[in-house]
Every structure is written in structure tokens, then in C-alpha cells.
Amino acid sequence: MAERNDDPRADTFDEALGTASTLADRWLRGMRDAPIPPTAGIDRVKDALGRDLPARGATAPEVLHRLADAVEPGLMRMHSPRFYGWVIGGAQPVALGADWLVSSWDQNAVIRSVTPGVVAAEELAASWLLALLGLPADAEVGFVTGATMANLVGIVTGRDRVLRDAGWDVRANGLAGGPRVRVLAGAEVHVSVDEAARYAGLGMPTRVDSDDQGRMCLDPLRAALAADSAPTIVALQAGNVHSGAFDDLAAAIEIAHQAGAWVHVDGAFGLWAAAAPGLSSLTAGLAGADSWGTDAHKTLNVPYDSGIAIVADGAALHASFSQVAAYLPSSTDVSDPSDRVPELSRRARGVPVWAALARLGSEGVADLVQGLADAARELADGLRAVPGVSILNDVVYTQVCVSFGDDDRTRAVAAALDDAGGVFASPSRWRDRAVLRFSVSNWLTDHDEVRRTVDAVRAAVDTL
Known part of the structure; x- marks a missing residue:
């Protein structure tokens, strides 16, 4: 019997990844027919994992087997084709494979000159997305964790823009002392827009009446815009979470722009309707907005986390999110990924998007x-x-x-x-x-x- 080696430096990727692949295959084989709900609660999983940290750990294969054996009973099979909960897609094989590569490459994908390989794939994915969704070709795309962060990027960029238009520099001065910014949203706005507005320091959006399918009503929108001249963001919805209905985007965007408002579209799962000719009437006028948020881990079926933030005015986006430091190299002619998102550390989450699009x-x-x-x-x-x-x-x-x-x-x-x-x-x-x-x-x-x-x-x- 071989002597056990307790030194983690002796671990090999072949052994660890081979074990992980075998265990992943075991899990994925149950995709179509295994029961969907979890069968174990948190306490049972903790007991199986082992509650006490040992002085010396187990071998890598032992750890991975313990992890899979303990955790799988506590998992919901969200990748099942009969899982209809919330709005959660499965993961296409090619996207999962690309995600494994991203973890193996272990790149911090925020600066073009430092990680050109993954940034190239992400930039291609971004340009393909803009073309598929019929959005302006010069819009800029940031890869974030999900729809809440995508909505945050759009709302923060809009907040800063409408405040600049009102003569206030929020980046230099903060929000205190500046003009009040209001957010108008439909009565059935998704909670991610509420959260994004709160995180942006704007409080809860003001509700505008919606119809029986959750679509924002246009006359109340006109009235709300006319009632107050404060800097304003209008948050529209492409895909109501209950009905799937879409706001009248073309008309609402025109009304909001006539009032000088920034328009953000929350399209976590619905934005993708623009890519299907038979559904594109739902998104008529979509390209006229100022910013958009969606998820690739929903409709496109790539692994979590894969949110997409899109802003038409790249300069406005950079003004809100660019990060500059003497120790950071920067691009001179093209913006870096870090200029488009809140993070300065992130995995190359746009690569599985590229893989899914390249496959399809x-x-x-x-x-x-x-x-x-x-x-x-x-x-x-x-x-x-x-x-x-x-x-x-x-x-x-x-x-x-x-x-x-x-x-x-x-x-x-x-x-x-x-x-x-x-x-x-x-x-x-x-x-x-x-x-x-x-x-x-x-x-x-x-x-x-x-x-x-x-x-x-x-x-x-x-x-x-």
C-alpha cells in the first residue's frame, strides 16, 4: 500500500481534475430523470462534510469525493428540462466546458494588455451580442454576476449622467448635497431593479401604473414625468417575471427621452427575444434605450454567474466605473474591461458566453x-x-x-x-x-x- 502523502504540494491536477470529472459526470447523468428537489437539509450536509476543521486534511480525491457525496443530496436539479422554477436555465455542454477552462486558466480578466487571450474572446462575444440583440454596434458591454449587477451598472451610469446634465459631478462630490434623482418603474418592476436603485443611493423607484399583464401604462408615465423636473431614470421591462409581457418599449422610450430622462431596460430573460425573428416584435424600439441588463445564465443557458450590462454611451459608462492607479497598466485607445464594471477582480465570465454563441x-x-x-x-x-x-x-x-x-x-x-x-x-x-x-x-x-x-x-x- 502506497504511503499517504499529506503535503498538498504533492497534489497533481491530473488526479484532482480526473476525480472532479468523474463526479461531475455522475451528477449530470441524472439530468433528465432524477428527482428534482433536494433530499437533504443544511444540517445533514454539514454533518456529512465534517463540521470540524482537521489539523491535517485528507487527500485531494478524498476531499472531492466527500464533497460530492455530502452535497449532492442537498442540490436541486435546476438543470432538469422539467425545472421551471424562478427563471433559471441549464448549462449547455460547450458552455460548461468553457467554464471549466476559465477556472483552469485562472485569469483576472480586467485589463486588456495583461490577459489578452480571454479579453479577446469576451470582446468578440460582446460584439456578437450587440448584433444578435439589434443594439448599437458602438455600445459597450460589461460582464457582471447577474441581472441585479447589470441593472446597477445601467442605473449608476444613468444617475451620473443625469446629474452631470444638471450640473453636479457625483464622482467628485458624491450624492449628498446634489439634486435628487428619481427612478420611475412599472408597478410590477422586478426586485432586481429595486435593489439596484437602492444600491445606487436613489431609494426605491416610484411606481407607475401597469396593466393587467404588468406592462407600464403610458399615460401615467407621461403624467409622472410632467409632474416633476428632477433628474430622472425610467426603468422599463422586457419580460415580466409572471406574465412574460414586455413594456411598449418604443413608445415609452420616446416619452422618457422627450422629458430628458435616461432609459434603462431590465431584460434579464426577455432581452433575448430580440434575437428571434418570430419574437422580435416584442422588443420593437429596444435599441433606442440608453442601457440594458440581461443574463446569459438564463435564456442562453451558460453556467452561473453570467450577467451582461450594456450601455450605449461608452464615455458615460467609463466616467462611472473606470478605475485608475499607478500600478495598473491601461489601454490608451480601447477601454479595459474594468472600465465597464464595478469589479477590479473577476473571472473571465464572458468566455462561456463566447463558447455558447460560437456553438449555436x-x-x-x-x-x-x-x-x-x-x-x-x-x-x-x-x-x-x-x-x-x-x-x-x-x-x-x-x-x-x-x-x-x-x-x-x-x-x-x-x-x-x-x-x-x-x-x-x-x-x-x-x-x-x-x-x-x-x-x-x-x-x-x-x-x-x-x-x-x-x-x-x-x-x-x-x-x-
């Missing part, structure tokens, strides 16, 4: 997005045939919002589905009633998976 191509992206919307409509049609089901939203994109009668019965169906384990949809509350929300976001959700989903819902209803 423009037509493949369109097929992916259209396929999700088609699956949502097929799911809604199938669920309508289940006794007692009401579809509460106009299914225009990827969201299906369902009631099973009264609130108690809706919650009971959700619990029955959860207990069965084959389908997961997220309980929520919309327009003052309990709902079960199906967010179709996974690249593997096709006709067969929709049929299995409808059968599982019918079985859950039958158990009541």
Missing part, C-alpha cells in the same frame, strides 16, 4: 429562444386541458402563470408536484392570488418534456 451561431440562438417560447405555448395549451386549471397570463414569451382554483388548492397542487419530484414550478403571488409559475428556460425542454410536465400536473391534481 445566430440561427441557433434564434432557434433556442423561439423554442423556449414555443414550449411555453405548448405547455399552456396542455395545461388548459387539465380540469380546474386557469392560465392567467397572455402567453407571449416563456412564462406560464397558472391557478388551480382558490389559493389553497393552488398551493396544494404545488406541494403535490414537489412531493412527486419529477417537475418543479415556483409558487408565487400575482395580482392578489396564489399562482404556480412555469418559467420555460432550459435548452432541453422540448415536446416530450412538455408532455411529461402536463402528465405530472394532471397526476398532482388527481391526488387532491
